[in-house]
Amino acid sequence: MALLNFGGVEENVVTRAEFPLEKALEVLKNDTVAILGYGVQGPGQALNLRDNGFNVIVGQRKESASWTKAIADGWVPGKDLFDIEEACKRATYIQFLLSDGGQIDGWATVKKHLTAGKTLGFSHGFGITFNDQTGIVPAADVDVVLVAPKGSGTSLRRLFQQGKGLNSSYAIYQDATGKAYDKVIAYGVGVGSGYLFETDFRREVYSDLTGERGVLMGAIAGIFEAQYAVLRENGHTPSEAFNETVEELTQSLMPLVAENGMDWMYANTSVTAQRGALDWRHKFREATRPVFEDLYQSVKEGKEAAIAIDAARRPDYRESLAKELAEIRESELWKTGKTVRGLRPENA
Known part of the structure; x- marks a missing residue:
């Protein structure tokens, strides 16, 4: 992590030079990352992780349009494409990319499989910040982190394929294992972030909605x-x-x-x-x-x-x-x- 000066204000920034892909792969080598949701952000993040060599699976409602899209993108049912509950069972790192409304409806399923030591990841601070409305309150024994690419999932994928990167913010809401920082940065590098800048869940959602x-x-x-x-x-x-x-x-x-x-x-x-x-x-x-x-x-x-x-x-x-x-x-x-x-x- 480096302190960089932006218009006279110092911010924590992580570049791929200081946290290369090889290091990210090492950090998450024993993890199974489940991308829950294959709509807006899901395809870009899942495909970039797969192409970068991470152990990644997709969780999506069966027979939906997104399920069909996942199959078209090369995900295989029963191998690396599962319904949401099965994906949660298999994962150690659950990236919760359902829509904000979908997260509310799916939280009971995800919560059931968030056993101690697992990681719950977001790309939007909505569910956690407005938990009085969403009901999303993780247990204290899991890591809760955020990597939010600053653009659409389509742009994330296109820039990755061009050898470029879309900048992302990162945040740690809860560090139960003492390893949340390495894991969230590794994930951010894995999805193809150009660089990662520090935020928190509240600031991310306030700036995003605005x-x-x-x-x-x-x-x-x-x-x-x-x-x-x-x-x-x-x-x-x-x-x-x-x-x-x-x-x-x-x-x-x-x-x-x-x-x-x-x-x-x-x-x-x-x-x-x-x-x-x-x-x-x-x-x-x-x-x-x-x-x-x-x-x-x-x-x-x-x-x-x-x-x-x-x-x-x-x-x-x-x-x-x-x-x-x-x-x-x-x-x-x-x-x-x-x-x-x-x-x-x-x-x-």
């Missing part, structure tokens, strides 16, 4: 819709409005930010763009900060957790979700986006 509802998904979608509407109302064509709102951001400017930062992106645009962006950023910051403050408070008070849990338990949730997503997909903005994507050289 980010998803904010810049990463909710805010950016709302901003897209607002700018596109203003351009269209002022006589701009769908193609022009989409290119100026979405396409240029995702295909041109964000890669520059990812490469060397926001200042470097500004430095590689025209003076007209630089001056306007630098001036207007203050107005957008001041306009949106109160919204982010409200959002963070809602997360902190558990309101967002309650909304998510209630939604997951609604029998018609998937049906209503499909309608909401269809509304987005069928809007002029995203119909235009589909056409524009099809015109990219690689898709033409």
